[in-house]
Amino acid sequence: EVQLVESGGGLVQPGRSLRVSCAASGFTFDDYAMHWVRQAPGKGLEWVSSISWNSGSIGYADSVKGRFTISRDNAKNSLYLQMNSLRAEDMGFYYCVKDMKREVGYYGMDVWGQGTTVTVSS
């Protein structure tokens, strides 16, 4: 069964850091690009960051650029999002998502994890 399981979410104070992780199983992880998509409570979907199969292509939303870092470890079938200088507006549900292809874009995001909650509050 194709599965993505996020972990590492929680409560963090403004300005602090948090790293969320995603464990992939049931597919050949290094054959696909991966994404992080977030959703604030009661709001729509917001793309956060993407990484190609070999980490050769990486992109970030303007809202997180310079503060967040996406990475992957193909040997461990894992995706990561290092979040620094967290703000209240970063609060929400963070989804780990698999792309349909090796490179980012063009097709769609076909497998979604159940998400992990990030709360930023003092």
Next chain:
Amino acid sequence: DIQMTQSPSSVSASVGDRVTITCRASQGINSWLAWYQQKPGKAPKLLIYAASSLQSGVPSRFSGSGSGTDFTLTISSLQPEDFATYYCQQANSFPPLTFGGGTKVEIK
């Protein structure tokens, strides 16, 4: 950056109705558009990719069309399990990858 505008933001419909949701891109994106369905408390689910290709396992009552800047998602005969929020997403220009604001399909 490419902006994605969905309309309507919500629609009330009855079981059996035909429902059409529109997504407009601020500039041409060829056919690189995906549609997702999200039910409350659940992760989104891919319905359509490349504007008109039906994802495996998705019922055939869902269809997508369009290219360039104007796209539609059509549910030919609304079923009880289709009441949800639908999002479009452009995949032509990266970064960023942009989602539309969502369309909530509610029971009439």
